[in-house]
Each structure stands twice: as structure tokens, then as C-alpha cells.
Amino acid sequence: MLDINLFRTDKGGDPEIVRESQRRRFARVEDVDDVIAMDAKWRDARWELDSVNAEFNKANKEVSKLKVAKENADEAIAKVKELAARRVELEQQEKDAEEAVNTLLKRIGNIVHDSVVVSQDEENNAIVRTFGLDTKRMEEKLPNHVDLIAMLDIADTEHGTDVAGGRGYFLTGAGVLLNQALINYALAFLAGRGHTPLGTPFFMRKDRMAECAQLADFDEQLYKVSEGDDKEDKYLIATSEQTCCSFLRKRWIQPKELPIRLAGYSTCFRKEAGSHGRDTLGIFRVHQFEKVEQFVAVSPDGDESWQEMERMIGNSEAFYQSLGIPYQVVNIVSGELNDAAAKKYDLEAWFPSSKTWRELVSCSNCTDFQSRRLEIRCGAAQKGPEKKKSYCHLLNSTLTATERTLCCVLENWQTPEGFVVPPALRPWMQGIEFIPFVKKLDKKGKLVEVSPPPPPLFAPKENEPVEAKTAAEMIAALNLGQ
Numbered sequence: 001m002l003d004i005n006l007f008r009t010d011k012g013g014d015p016e017i018v019r020e021s022q023r024r025r026f027a028r029v030e031d032v033d034d035v036i037a038m039d040a041k042w043r044d045a046r047w048e049l050d051s052v053n054a055e056f057n058k059a060n061k062e063v064s065k066l067k068v069a070k071e072n073a074d075e076a077i078a079k080v081k082e083l084a085a086r087r088v089e090l091e092q093q094e095k096d097a098e099e100a101v102n103t104l105l106k107r108i109g110n111i112v113h114d115s116v117v118v119s120q121d122e123e124n125n126a127i128v129r130t131f132g133l134d135t136k137r138m139e140e141k142l143p144n145h146v147d148l149i150a151m152l153d154i155a156d157t158e159h160g161t162d163v164a165g166g167r168g169y170f171l172t173g174a175g176v177l178l179n180q181a182l183i184n185y186a187l188a189f190l191a192g193r194g195h196t197p198l199g200t201p202f203f204m205r206k207d208r209m210a211e212c213a214q215l216a217d218f219d220e221q222l223y224k225v226s227e228g229d230d231k232e233d234k235y236l237i238a239t240s241e242q243t244c245c246s247f248l249r250k251r252w253i254q255p256k257e258l259p260i261r262l263a264g265y266s267t268c269f270r271k272e273a274g275s276h277g278r279d280t281l282g283i284f285r286v287h288q289f290e291k292v293e294q295f296v297a298v299s300p301d302g303d304e305s306w307q308e309m310e311r312m313i314g315n316s317e318a319f320y321q322s323l324g325i326p327y328q329v330v331n332i333v334s335g336e337l338n339d340a341a342a343k344k345y346d347l348e349a350w351f352p353s354s355k356t357w358r359e360l361v362s363c364s365n366c367t368d369f370q371s372r373r374l375e376i377r378c379g380a381a382q383k384g385p386e387k388k389k390s391y392c393h394l395l396n397s398t399l400t401a402t403e404r405t406l407c408c409v410l411e412n413w414q415t416p417e418g419f420v421v422p423p424a425l426r427p428w429m430q431g432i433e434f435i436p437f438v439k440k441l442d443k444k445g446k447l448v449e450v451s452p453p454p455p456p457l458f459a460p461k462e463n464e465p466v467e468a469k470t471a472a473e474m475i476a477a478l479n480l481g482q
Contacts, residue, residue, distance in 0.1 A: 001105040001373050007036050017111065024112040024334040026120050035104045042097035049090040056083040109339040110369040116343050120335030128345065131317065132326030137352035137412060143441060144353035145407035146282035150447055151437045152410075152419055154178065155283055167272070167286045174435050174457055175406075178421070179290065181428035182402040182409075183265065186292035189319055190263035190399060195294060200243035200266045206233040211249065211374050212242040214339055221270050240264030241396040244295035249374040253392055255299060258378070259308060263399070264293040283403040284358075294397040299378060300368055305393035309365045312397040313345045316361045319399055322424045325412055326350040328357055340366040345397075349408045360405055363397035370394045418454075432457060 005011040006018055015032055022029045059080045066073035112118075117126050149155045154175025160168035171179055187197050203225050204212075213222065217238065225234040237243055244264045253260065268291050279285035294312050298304045313329060320327050332344040347361035368391035371377070378390040413420045418436035421429050436454035439447045469477075 001102070001369065002108055002110070003368070003372065004035075004039060004101065004105065006111075007032065007039060018108065021111045022108065024116070024118045025109050025337065026335045027109060028107070031104065031107045035101065035108065038097065038101045038104055042094065042101050045090065045094040045097045049087070049094045052083060052087050052090055056080065056087055059083055109337065110342045110367060112334050112337065113343040113365070115331065116337070117331060117333045118335075119333040122333060122336055124333050125330040125336075125346070128329040128331055129317070130326075130328045131321055132324075132350070133328075136326035136350045138355070139352065142353045142411065143414065144282075145284060145351070145410050147441060147447070148410045148414060148419070149175070149282055151439045151441070152435050153438045154435070157282065164287070167280065168288075169283050169286060171283075174429075174432060177429050177432065178406055178409075178425065179402050181425040182400055182405055183290055183292060184428045185425055186319065186400045186402075187263055187265060189322075190292065190294065190315065193315055195261040195263035197263045197265060198240075198244065198247065198295075200237070200240045200247070200264055202267055202269070203234045203236050204242060204246065206235060208246045208249075209235045209237075209242065212245045212370065213238070221272075223269050223271060236269035237266060238270045239268055239291060239396075240266040240293045241295055244293065244396070245370055245374055245376075245394065248297055248371075248376045248392075250376070252377050252380065253297065254380070255378065258392070259296055259298040259304075262295040264291075264295050266291065266293075268401070282407065284407045286403060289401055289403045291401045292399045294363075294395075294399055296395045297371070297376060297392040298395070300390055300393050305365050305367060305395060308393075308395055309343070309345075309363060312395060313347070313361075313363045316347050316363065316397055316399055320347065320349060320360070323405075323409060323422050325408055327360075338364075340364065340369045342367050342369070351408060351411050353411050358408070360401070360408060361398040364395065366394045366396070368393055 002018065003013075006013040007015050009015070015036060018032045019029050022032060059076060063073050063076045063080055066076055117124055143151060149157075152174065154171065154173060156170040156172055157168070160170045162168075163170075191197055209218075209222070218235070221238045223236040225236060227233060241264065243266065244262050247262075248260070267288060269288055272285060272287060283289075294315060296308055296312065298308050317327070317329065327347050327349045330346050330348060332346055337344055341364040343365050345361075345363040346359045347363070348357035349360045350356075351358050371391040371394050376392045376394070378392050409422060410419060413422055418434055421433050421435065426433060435457065437450055438453060440450055442448050467474075
């Protein structure tokens, strides 16, 4: 959420900046005035409570003096009791007002960056960069990713739907290896660029999730886990961004520790309630998928977070360049930003069968919007007014949601006879460089068996001998101490 001092003119804030940002988001400007009004009530309640506390302390001292002097203190004691009761009443009023301010603050999105195009129409997303525009595949009637999965026999959505319901799937054979190759390559790719791999939990406690997710996500995206022995609600994560945020919560991070760059890896779960009827076939838009996420905490000083945003989208671009995927990077319009993002890039990849660009990457600079609520602070731990605290800027960017990326890779690397494994993925493919079709589309678009069938990819091989030694023996043989 935003810094409350942005709404306070006496603290150097300018509420008009927040109002203008709300206009750019096509959101309620009146929410800003509601915050200002409730904040005034909270500050009045805080002032009155401080005044009563001062009177209470003064009256307590007076009682002590009278008792030391062995004088009658009945009147002073009565006053202390009266002030104590008033203090309890005011403490509750102050607490209620503060909670009301925070509730209203959560309705207001981050300050939109000046470089964001003001529009509600995604058609106005600004193209920033392109790759492979002149050499992208443009053949007619190429099989799409749904057909290719069946032609290669690398996923089974029929049995997946039977077992898991709509959008369920099994990855099979080379499909498992391809998906795992994308995961392994993505983690190695980011590790080579200074990101520490972080395998995260798949679910979060409700209060922790509430610090990271928008309220709308609880209904549209998040699966609730039935309570266990601890009787505590939990939610399956929609992205490891959520768990990475919580990983750093309530920390004082020293400047020398920044930037903190993580490569979050997890299985993710989404209801996709807002996409009913869209992409119901194949594995492009599913309820369960794997994702490798860039997550970074940087200093709030200067334009460090904006430089980091360019570095992160650059990482994603380099990743897809290494896979030979044409793409365009677009600057998302203001009306399509989520509450936390001050600016967002999408990387849209080329799907040649439909001749369309589809989003594979979202890269957001959330500045201090998330860290303020999560209490992720910079510098030495200190006490005092809010204005003395400095909050880290947080950024996140997809590197790959692997099932969706696999769909794109399949379309771009297909041949009339099968699928060429991109060289970048081959180190994790058990020597497989080409996957032949086991089915093809006939003239009517019906899948038929290839005749004669290709040799199996996983035929039994001569078992290679294994060196039968214990770990202790093998460590000793390495002579690590010499």
C-alpha cells in the first residue's frame, strides 16, 4: 500500500499526485478523499489519546506525591481511575480509526509511472522492442500446440480431465523431459545471472497470502486448502512471487546485502475463474503449472529499481532468444495494471499456427507498494516515526511458465516429421534431439496413426554398470583435504 504521508500536505505530501494516478488507472478518485478524511479522524483520535495519556501520567505522579506526604489522595485516585477508563475507550477508537485508514489505503493502487500509456484498451499497449520479426514462421496451416501435443504423444488431457477435472492433464514420455528441461535450463540460466534459486512452499497461511495478493485474487485465482490439524486456512500459491515476498517479510536489509536476486521455483495453482471458456484445450491455460520467477529487492534510492526492471526484462528476452522464439515487448497501458505495479512489461511470443502474439512474461516494478505492507525495510533496525523507515523496492518477472512456454516452443520448432529439440534444452533431454510424430493430421484434420510407427524413444537399453561404492568411499577417493 501507499505511504500515508503522500496524503498529508503538512508532511510534504501531495494528494493530487495520488488522485492523478487513480485517474490514470481509471479507478475511484473519491477513495483518495476517503483516506484523507479517515486519516484526519485517526490523527485526532491519536492526539486525544496522547493528551489523556499525558494527563494520566501526571495524575499518577500526583497520587504518588500525596501518598509520600501522607495526605488524602482519594480525589486524585478517582481522577486516575476516570482517566484510565477514558484511555481504554480512546485506545479502541484510535485502533478502529487506524484499521479503517489501512482498509481504505488498500483500495488505492501504486503510483503509475509517467512512462506508462494512459488507456484502458490493451490495443494501445506500446511496443518497446521486437526480436525475430522478419524471420518468424509464416507458413499456412501449421498444426497448433493442441494438435502437436497429440501428434507427439507428450501429454494426455483426456485422462487428465477425468482425474483432475477441467484443464487437467498428464505429461507423458518426452513431454515430462521437455517440461523438466525448461525448468532446469531456466534455473541454470538465472543462476548464471546472479539469482539465487529458491524452491518455495506451494501453499501459504491466509494472513500471509493477504499481505501479498489482491482481494480479488482470493475469489478469482486462489484455491483454498481444507483445514488440517492446525485448523488454519491456507491457500495454494498462484505464483512464487507471493512466497518470495513472504520470504523477506519483516526484515531489515542492510544496503550491502542489496540487491537480493532470487529465482523462485514452484508449482503454481490458479482457478482461472476470469477466463471461463478460453484456451480450454491443451496445456496453455491450466490450473496447475510450473514456473520459474525472477524476484528482486533493491534499494529505493534514485532510479535503481527502474534500472533493475530493464535488467530483468532483458533476462527474459535473452532466455527466449536462446530458444529461438520471436517476441515483442510491450509497455502495458495504465488501465490494465494490477494494484501493486507502477509499470509492467509483457513479453509476447509468436505462435505461428494462429499468427498471433501471446503473453509469456510479465515484468513489474512494484516500488515500495508491497514492501510497506510486508515491512521489508532497508538499513539498520530503528525505532521512531514512519518517516524514518526506508522500504526496499520489489520487482518480479516471469522467466518461464513452463507448460505455456512449451506450447510456444512446439509451434516454432515443428517440422513436417516431428519436433526439433532446441539446442539450449538438449543437455537435459537424455540425448533426444528430435521427437518424431506418432500421429498426423489427415486431409480432414483428423488424427491418424503414422505408418510405419517411429521407433520408441524409451526403448530398453543395455544396463550400464554402476560403481558400487558408498558416499564415504567416493568422498575419500576425491582427496578433498589434500
